[in-house]
Amino acid sequence: MDKRWIWCNDKLSTEYTNGVKSFIELAKHHLDNDNKTRCPCPHCRNVYVQHITVVERHLMVKGFSRDYQNWIFHGEPMTLSGDDDLENVEDDAEDDVDEDDDDMMAALEDAAGGVHVDVSGDDYPAEQTRTEDFSYLFDQAEKELYPGCKTFSVLTFIVKLMHIKVLNRWSNKSFDMLLQLLREAFPEGTIIGKSIYEVKRMLRELGLGYESIDACKWDCALFWKENKDLDKCPVCAEPRYKFHNTKGKNIPHKVLRYFPIIPRLRRLFKSRHTAVDMRWHKEKRPIKEGVLMHPADGEAWKHFDEKFPTFAAEPRNVRLGLATDGFNPFGNMSNCYSTWPVILVPYNMPSWRCMKENFFMMSLLIPGPQSPGKDVDVYLRPLIDELKDLWENGVMTYDVSKRESFRMHAAVLWTVHDFPAYGMISGWSTKGYKACPVCNEDTSSQPLRSKICYMGHRRYLPIRHAWRNNTQYDGKSERRSAPRNRTGADILQQLGRVREGRPGKHPDNVDRKRRRDACELNWTKKSIFFELPYWSELKLRHILDVMHIEKNICDNVVGTILGIEGKSKDTIKARMDLEDLGIREHLHLQRHGNRVFKPLGCYSLTLDERRQFCQFIKSVKFPDGFAANISNNVNIKDGKIIGLKTHDCHVLFQRLLPIGIRPYVTKEVSTTISELAMFFQKICARTLSVSDLDAMQDGIVVTLCKLEKIFPPAFFDVMVHLVVHLPHEAKMAGPVHTRWMYPFER
Numbered sequence: 001m002d003k004r005w006i007w008c009n010d011k012l013s014t015e016y017t018n019g020v021k022s023f024i025e026l027a028k029h030h031l032d033n034d035n036k037t038r039c040p041c042p043h044c045r046n047v048y049v050q051h052i053t054v055v056e057r058h059l060m061v062k063g064f065s066r067d068y069q070n071w072i073f074h075g076e077p078m079t080l081s082g083d084d085d086l087e088n089v090e091d092d093a094e095d096d097v098d099e100d101d102d103d104m105m106a107a108l109e110d111a112a113g114g115v116h117v118d119v120s121g122d123d124y125p126a127e128q129t130r131t132e133d134f135s136y137l138f139d140q141a142e143k144e145l146y147p148g149c150k151t152f153s154v155l156t157f158i159v160k161l162m163h164i165k166v167l168n169r170w171s172n173k174s175f176d177m178l179l180q181l182l183r184e185a186f187p188e189g190t191i192i193g194k195s196i197y198e199v200k201r202m203l204r205e206l207g208l209g210y211e212s213i214d215a216c217k218w219d220c221a222l223f224w225k226e227n228k229d230l231d232k233c234p235v236c237a238e239p240r241y242k243f244h245n246t247k248g249k250n251i252p253h254k255v256l257r258y259f260p261i262i263p264r265l266r267r268l269f270k271s272r273h274t275a276v277d278m279r280w281h282k283e284k285r286p287i288k289e290g291v292l293m294h295p296a297d298g299e300a301w302k303h304f305d306e307k308f309p310t311f312a313a314e315p316r317n318v319r320l321g322l323a324t325d326g327f328n329p330f331g332n333m334s335n336c337y338s339t340w341p342v343i344l345v346p347y348n349m350p351s352w353r354c355m356k357e358n359f360f361m362m363s364l365l366i367p368g369p370q371s372p373g374k375d376v377d378v379y380l381r382p383l384i385d386e387l388k389d390l391w392e393n394g395v396m397t398y399d400v401s402k403r404e405s406f407r408m409h410a411a412v413l414w415t416v417h418d419f420p421a422y423g424m425i426s427g428w429s430t431k432g433y434k435a436c437p438v439c440n441e442d443t444s445s446q447p448l449r450s451k452i453c454y455m456g457h458r459r460y461l462p463i464r465h466a467w468r469n470n471t472q473y474d475g476k477s478e479r480r481s482a483p484r485n486r487t488g489a490d491i492l493q494q495l496g497r498v499r500e501g502r503p504g505k506h507p508d509n510v511d512r513k514r515r516r517d518a519c520e521l522n523w524t525k526k527s528i529f530f531e532l533p534y535w536s537e538l539k540l541r542h543i544l545d546v547m548h549i550e551k552n553i554c555d556n557v558v559g560t561i562l563g564i565e566g567k568s569k570d571t572i573k574a575r576m577d578l579e580d581l582g583i584r585e586h587l588h589l590q591r592h593g594n595r596v597f598k599p600l601g602c603y604s605l606t607l608d609e610r611r612q613f614c615q616f617i618k619s620v621k622f623p624d625g626f627a628a629n630i631s632n633n634v635n636i637k638d639g640k641i642i643g644l645k646t647h648d649c650h651v652l653f654q655r656l657l658p659i660g661i662r663p664y665v666t667k668e669v670s671t672t673i674s675e676l677a678m679f680f681q682k683i684c685a686r687t688l689s690v691s692d693l694d695a696m697q698d699g700i701v702v703t704l705c706k707l708e709k710i711f712p713p714a715f716f717d718v719m720v721h722l723v724v725h726l727p728h729e730a731k732m733a734g735p736v737h738t739r740w741m742y743p744f745e746r
Contacts, residue, residue, distance in 0.1 A: 003019070003069065005018070005019030005020075006019065006064045006066055006069075007066060010286045011060060011061070011063060017060075019064075020056065020059045020060060020064070023040075023059070023064075023071070023074070024052065024055070024056050024059075026071065026074055026075050026076070027052065027055065027074040027075065028052060029075055030073075030074055030075045031052060032049075034051070035051055035052050036049045036050060036051050036052070037049065037050070037052060037055060037073070037074060038050075038073045038074070039054070039055045039058050039059075040055075040059070040064060040065050040068045040071075040073075040074075041055075041058040041059055041062040041063060041064065041065060042062055042063055042064075042065050042066075043058070043062055044058065045065050045067075045068075046065070046068060046073055143155075143191065145157050145186075145190060145191060145192075146186055146187045146188075146189050146190040146191070147187065147189050148187075154191045154192075155202075157192075158192075158193070158199055158202060158203070159203075161178075161199075162199065162203070172196045175196050176194075176195050176196055179192055179193060179194060179195065179196075179199075180194070209259075210257045210258060210259045210260075210365075211257075211258045211259075211260065211382075212255050212256070212257060212258075213255070213256040213257075213258055213382065214240055214252040214253075214254070214255055214256075215252070215253070215254040215255065215256050215367070215378070215379070216233040216235065216236065216238060216240075216253070216254070216504065217233075217238055217242075217253035217254060218233070218236055218238060218504040218505045218506040219254075219372055219373075219375040219378055219379075219503070219504050219505055220233050220234075220235035220236045220238075220375075220378065220502075220503050220504030220506065221233055221234055221235050221378060221503070221504070222256060222378060222379070222381060222382075223240055223252075224381070224382065233504075235502065235503060235504055235506075236504055236506040236508070238253075238506070239253075240252060240253070241253070254367045255367060256364065256365070256366060256367060256379055256382075257364070257365035257367075258363070258364055258382045258383070259361070259362055259363050259364070259365075260363075260386060261344060261361055261363050261383070261386060261387075261390075261410075262386065262390065262395050264361045265318055265346070265361075265390075265395075265397070265408065265410060266395065266397045266398075266408070268318075268346065268359075269316065269397050269398065269399045269400065269401075269408070270397075270398060270400055271400065272400050272401060274349070274359075275399055275400050275401035275402075276401045277348070277349045277350060277353060278316055278318070278346070278348045278349065279315045279316055279348070280348065280349055280350050281294060281295075281296045281315070281319075281347070281348050281349075282296075282315035283315065284350075285350075290689060290690045290691060291687060291688070291689055291690070292687065292688040292689070292690065292693075292730070292731070292734040292735055293351065293686070293687050293688075293734070293735065294347075294350075294351045294734055294735075295319070295321075295347045295351075295413070295733055295734045296347070296734070297734050298731065298732050298733045298734035299539065299731055299732050300413060300414065300538065300539045300540040300732040300733055301319070301413065301733075301734070303538075303539040304319075304411070304413060304534075304537075304538065304539075307534070307537050308411075308534060308537075311409055311411065314406070314409070315348075316348075316397075316399065316406060316408060317408060317409045317410065317411070318346055318348055318408065318409070318410040318411075319346070319347040319348060319410075319411060319413050320344050320345065320346060320347065320410060320411065320412045320413065321344070321345045321347060321412070321413060321414060321415070321416060322342065322343070322344055322345075322412050322414075322415040322416075323342075323343045323345070323415065323416050323417060324340055324341065324342045324343065324366075324376075324415075324417055324421055324425070325340070325341075325417060325418060325421055326338040326339065326340045326371055326421070327339060327340075327341075336369055337368045337369040338368045338369065338370060338371045339365065339366065339367060339368050340364075340365075340366035340368075340371070340372060340376070340379075341362050341364070341365050341366070342362065342363050342364035342365075342366065342380070342383065343360050343361065343362055343363070344360075344361040344362075344363050344412075345359065345360060345361070346359060346361070347413065351686075351735070363383050364379060364380070364382070364383055366379045370505075371424075372424070373424060373505070374424060374427065374524050374525050375503050375504060375505065376424050376425065377503075377525070377527065377528035378503055378504075380528050381528070384528050384529070384531055384532065387410065387411075387412060387532060388531065388532060388533070390408075390409055390410040390411075391409060391410065391411055391532065391533060391534065392533070394407040394408055394409040395407070395408055396408075411532075411534060412529070412532065413538070413540075413733075414538070414540050414541055414542060414543050414733060415529075415541070415542050415543065416542070416543040416544075416545055417542075417545060418545050418548040419544070419545070419548060419549075419718070419719065419722070422437065422542055422544070422545075423437075423524075425527065425529070425542065426527055426541070426542045427495075427523055427524055427525040427526060427527040428522050428523060428524070429522040429523075429524050430522075430718065431522075432452070432522060433445045433447075433452060434521055434522045435452075435454070435522070435718040436454065436718060436721060436722065436725075437522075437542070438483075438485075438544075438722075438725045439483040440483065440486055440494075440521070441521050442483035442484070443483075444456030444457070444459060444480075444721070446474070446713075448573070448574075448577045448580075448713055448714060449573045449576055449577055449580070450573050451714060451717075453577075453713040453714060453715075453716045453717070454716050454717065454718050454720070454721035455473065455474055455708055455713055455716050456474070456478065456480070457701055457704040457705050457708065457721075457724060458473065458478040458705055458708075459478055459480040459481060459482055459483075460482045460701040460724060461478075461701060461702075461705070463481070467705055471583075472583060472584070472709060473583075473705070473708045473709060474581055474583065474708070474713065475581045475582050475583050485728075488535070488536035488537055488538065488541075489536070491536070492530070492536055494519070494521060494523060495523060495526045495530070497519055497520055498520050498523045498524075498525065498526060499520070500525070500526070501525070529541070539732060540729065540732040540733060543729055543733055544722055544725060544726065544729060546680070546683060546684065546726060547646050547650065548646070548719075549719055549722050549723060549726070550646075550649060550650060550653060550680050551644075551646045551649040551650070552717075552719035552720075553653070553676070553719060553720055553723065554644075554649035554650075554652060554653040554657075555567055555644075555649065556569055556715060556717070556719075556720065557653070557657070557673060557676075558641055558652070558653075558657065560603060560604075560711065560715060561603055561604065561605055561661060561665075562605060562610050562613070562614075562639055562640060562641065563604060563605070563610070563639075564640050564641075564642060567642070569711065569712060569714045569715040569717075570598075570601060570603075570604065570711075570712055570714075570715075571714065572589070572596075572598065573714070574712040574713070574714035574715075575587060575588060575589050575598055575712065576589065577712060577713050577714060578712060578713075581713065586599060587599055587601055587712070601712075602665060602666045602668070602669055602710065603665060603669050603710055603711060605639070605661075605664050605665070607639055609639075609664040610639025610640075611636055611637070611639045612664075613639070613660050613661065613664065614634045614635065614636045614639050614640070614641065615636055616656075616660050617630060617631070617634050617641065617652070617656060617660060618631055618634045618636060620656060622651075626651075627647060627648050627651040627652075629643070629644055629645055629648045630644065630648050630651065630652055630656075633648075650680075650684075653677055653680065654677050654680055654681050654684075655677075657673065657677060658670065658673055658674040658677045658678075661673065668706070668710065669710055672703060672706040672707060672710060675699070675703045675706075676703055676707070676723075679696060679699065679700055679703065679723070682696060683696065683726055683727065683730055685735065686735055687735060688730055688734065688735050690731060693727045693730055693731050694727075696727045697727040697728065700723055700724055700726070700727065701724060704720070704721075704723065704724060707720075
């Protein structure tokens with residue numbers, strides 16, 4: 001039976017649909033008494049027994065497990081592959097013992113250029129420059145773990161042991177103790193390292209190490225390249241080292257870990273498991289007019305191909321996305337340390353592979369204890385230099401799938417971060433009256449009593465829309481048009497007026513104020529990414545992170561509805577803002593003698609209603625490991641929900657909140673919040689339609705205008721405003737922009 005349909009990526013195609021039907025017809029003859037059989041979808045994997053109708057639905061939605069080639073659980077007889085016959089079964093059984101070793105040898109041959117490396121010979125293909133020597137690893141792959149061992153070679157056993165260590169997060173100490181126990185338990189002559197360091201030394205030839213680069217304590221400069229031998233910072237003259245240890249070794253103040261990306265990119269083409277996928281976006285990607293399923297379907301990717309046709313002509317040239325965020329490596333032990341990893345993601349691969357953790361490439365590990373801030377460019381210097389070299393010169397790479405060498409180039413298509421990191425990388429300050437980097441100098445903002453609000457979404461409505469003349473929003477009519485999108489040339493023109501300051505956080509550095517009279521706007525620097533020759537030509541350089549925006553909006557809505565102290569935007573000052581604007585008189589503070597009363601808004605719940613709402617949230621049952629923090633962080637007595645993580649807010653806002661608040665608020669409020677929740681549901685889908693995005697762009701403007709009539713102006717911080725730009729960016733970057741691009745949210 002022809003089973004090639006299993007590999008079909010389009011589950012709506014006739015080939016795949018007919019293939020599923022043929023499988024179901026075969027399986028119907030081998031059902032149990034309850035009409036159930038094993039389900040071969042990638043999730044059930046023949047472990048779970050389902051009704052035949054459920055099996056068919058799983059296959060149509062989730063696909064068919066590609067590892068299940070011989071349908072032995074559904075009526076096919078067990079067969080031997082290839083030209084095997086019964087006389088060779090015994091020999092094959094012996095060969096299976098060495099299957100792992102064969103796979104290891106194949107992997108090493110791929111890494112070495114497709115041949116077994118002989119140090120004294122010339123076995124490399126003529127097209128390939130011989131730069132790597134894996135002779136030691138080949139030797140370990142052929143050496144028995146102990147005399148007479150037929151199950152494992154030394155290399156196979158060590159690799160599997162290290163894999164288990166990583167998956168289960170063993171400490172180095174526990175791993176050393178295990179090695180000691182194995183050395184005592186195994187026969188004499190067993191070749192196992194005594195410690196984790198010996199094991200790592202064995203695998204070091206794979207070449208995926210890192211480079212330690214000393215940095216100034218004030219983030220002024222790196223002691224790298226021309227500054228490599230200096231003992232003092234070339235900018236602030238601070239000492240490079242903080243002290244000498246007892247062994248006389250110099251201890252630097254800060255150390256940047258730099259992981260070169262060229263070896264990692266080349267390794268993708270040297271493995272037969274990934275080399276073909278690096279051409280998937282060009283050769284196998286299903287294309288549907290008006291449907292976005294991969295970054296290559298977005299306008300930004302297509303615009304890049306038009307601008308640089310030479311780069312686009314080679315499908316193996318790598319397109320990258322860059323992301324960074326700070327985290328505390330010490331957990332609850334320290335609250336004042338921030339380490340910043342910089343991650344690169346290859347977009348050449350299928351959408352279901354490129355965002356797997358296996359393919360995240362950490363290029364930099366920026367040390368703390370403080371955030372690098374706008375001085376992050378100092379630490380990005382090694383990466384930018386390597387990216388410039390990859391763009392201009394490229395690097396010779398061996399493609400094991402085609403058995404040929406080619407010159408590989410690479411380019412960063414965009415970066416994606418949460419909003420504070422967005423400001424660090426782009427150089428646009430995300431605070432103040434012009435906090436929106438997309439609206440730029442046309443940001444709609446106005447001062448309140450103690451903050452800045454970002455209202456004025458009526459300017460995105462059609463010019464003759466009736467709501468533009470309605471003064472219930474902010475006390476005045478709206479005559480402005482929507483902000484225009486600025487090109488790279490416009491941005492460069494603005495950056496030309498920005499004064500370059502002295503890098504670093506040295507106490508002697510003057511805190512330079514931006515010159516508003518010189519039109520510096522919110523620019524704090526010219527980003528180091530503009531050194532890349534193609535950066536100013538990109539249609540989309542920085543992407544807003546949907547998950548971060550959704551969490552902030554969820555906190556605003558839930559905090560305001562439940563009146564959570566510190567989270568609610570309906571404060572005394574917020575009511576006084578309404579008085580200042582002369583709108584919604586029924587919500588103004590009421591003064592009776594020395595007492596001040598705050599009328600209950602249409603969006604507010606009483607204490608009993610808050611308790612009932614929290615009881616509803618608490619009663620919802622989730623699968624194990626799915627949004628467990630929602631139930632754990634609900635306080636029914638006080639009617640509060642606090643301490644939710646990003647994914648918990650994602651579930652609460654999209655699924656539970658629209659249903660839970662319906663009995664307690666007006667129809668206008670519940671409908672508007674449901675519209676906002678539905679917007680995030682649609683934009684977080686794996687597949688996006690261009691027509692749907694156009695409708696969502698118009699719809700979110702109307703929804704934001706409705707919110708302006710419901711909530712006080714203090715509700716509209718910059719995170720609420722950023723929602724209006726999400727549909728446009730989704731059209732530019734595709735669904736990767738919304739669902740799986742940002743690694744730090746996973």
